[in-house]
Amino acid sequence: MEYRGKAFKFGDSISTDHITPGRLFHLRSNLNEFAKHVLEDAD
Numbered sequence: 001m002e003y004r005g006k007a008f009k010f011g012d013s014i015s016t017d018h019i020t021p022g023r024l025f026h027l028r029s030n031l032n033e034f035a036k037h038v039l040e041d042a043d
Contacts, residue, residue, distance in 0.1 A: 011041055018042040 010018075018041050020034075027034040 008039075010039075014042055 019039055021037070021041050024034060024037050027037070
């Protein structure tokens with residue numbers, strides 16, 4: 001089986017706040033919208 005796509009390497013200092021920022025907590029019931037913002041602060 002072959003997989004294709006993008007991969008991102010962030011290193012060792014990624015916290016849960018980078019993965020899912022607390023300011024987005026109000027989106028927790030709308031997972032499709034919430035998923036659009038995952039890791040956006042890890043740039």
